[in-house]
Amino acid sequence: MAAPKFDNPIVRWIDYRLPVFTFMHHEMHEYPTPKNLNYWWNFGSLAGFMLIVLIVTGIVLAMNYTPHVDHAFDSVERIRRDVPFGWLVQFIHMNGASFFFIVVYIHIFRGIYYGSYKSPREILWILGVVIMLLMMATAFMGYVLPWGQMSFWGATVITNLFSAIPLVGEHIVSWLWGGFAVDNPTLNRFYSLHYLLPFVIVGVVVLHVVALHTHGSNNPLGIELRGKQDSIPFHPYYTVKDFFGLGLFLTIFCLFVFFAPDYLGHPDNYVPANPLVTPPHIVPEWYFLPFYAILRAIPDKLLGVVAMFAAIAVLFILPWLDRSPVRSARFRPIYKQVFWLLVIDCLVLGYIGAKPAEGWYIHIGRLATVYYFAHFLVILPLLSVFERPRPLPLSIGEPVLGGGGPSPPGGGSAGAMERA
């Protein structure tokens, strides 16, 4: 990489001493990006954007929030009612968490569909799963801070899960609580960690991006770049495409913030926490519902907790469960179908997680749980052996330049999204 020539003398002066402009030129301009990325590739930058939005609004909220069991609920209401534009900042933060998860879940399913976790991007994928875990911890603790009924009882239920660990479980739980129940020390430490973890996420995101830029983006065909004609510079092509996607995303996000700010929340969290009154249904935030359904599907507390964590842990070893050399589902006729079954399965789990554990819901929940693990632990390894993938195109340029060449059999909704 030859150092680029800058016209502006001040830029030259700075860059000679601190090569930030060379770095940006290298990572944005020279960085070769496949020319065929579709709109599903927008969600990575959207996730980065949401992380920044949450950190900025969170810092402002922290200036006005009081982490004490007697004042937390009222301080959040004070932010909504009396702090200038506090309602806006609070609703952005509250709905921002939900939309961060929407974006990240789509980002993850995109990676699963196009085999983005395969060699040489295994560490990139694993760092992504680490980010998701950190997000979950952060979101969980953030939900406790307003100290409403669901905050309190959600915290009680989830922290109590650790008591399932043999021998040391009870000790771990009182260590987490800082006492013998969810109380002021719990609120204080959750607040502290809720402020800390987002910056840890930023650190892992940096590693995620470094790993990404080492081998570049995967692409909808899942094949390597075969030369200059297959790639375009990230800037301006993908910056402008990301900005357009951002505009679309922000429009939808703002519809929720301004016109349905409580739609994704639970009414019970507008009741101040009361340790003596248990709500009839304790449900977590919607983005935890699939995992909550897995937890409840197993009639043993310890095994339920193990299964819930295993549901995430299985993602860590995904690159080694799916041994098929073909990345993109476009060329894997059976995998493409089981992918959509997995999506449906996760939606079913989410639905079951929101329902009371009774009647048919239990059976459906158990079936969906079994299928979730079967997808990763049975179906994927078997498909790696028995599936006959379709022939891959020689290069990204081929189907585009060839005009009449074999069109990628990528139908369905993924193909419909494609414009690039």
Add this chain to the structure above:
Amino acid sequence: MRNRLIGAALAAVRGLAVLPGAASAAGDGPQPPEREWSFNGIFGTFDRAALQRGYQVYREVCAACHSMRLLYYRNLMQIGLSEAAAKVEAANAFIVDGPDSEGEMFERPGKLSDRFVSPFPNDNAAKAANGGALPPDLSLMAKNQAGGPDYIAAVLTGYADPPEGMEMSDTQSYNMYYSGHRIAMPPPLSDDLVEYADGTPATVDQMAVDVSHFLMFAAEPQLEDRHRLGVKVIIFLLVLTGILYALKRKVWSAVH
């Protein structure tokens, strides 16, 4: 008490382990009927006349038992009262303030910067005066009940005779929309219970709708700001996104 807390928490966790019939759905009443509210929709605003009538119902009926601790008397200017009228409302309340320079607590008339005075000094006093049941604070009632203002209006108008065979104790009333149907609040409204200043006939339904309207305001006084700003933001974003799409097409035209 700590032990009881842990016990309750453990019971909640055990509830997670799936046992058929362990949990039962709480919403066993009929769905509250959906009503037309002026604050619904993206251009929705509060109806000032309804808010003032609703405040009158709150002050003359509900406030006998229910607190509204998150509202200030200054909020009354947002429902259309003049500053002078809001000051009069505040001054009608007696605020315990202090200690003064002698170390004594004293009573003074309320100011705009005071919160609504609660009918009882604390929860235990409220329970003692209400047969053991605690009248909930109404500040966020329109947000913390599924159905919001529809639900409040439905409960206020949902009193009926209990069905055959349902035993009610002296302190309970039957309500079609209340979860479990046994509500500790006796029917609070009856026709012409208040006399509206604007001459609106004070039927039970009218009062229920008005006070629900006011409770929505109490739960989110900044709702109108939210809608107003939201419309502008969405228009801006639509235009911006359109421009960005045109820009994207232009930049990419060389690649396609």
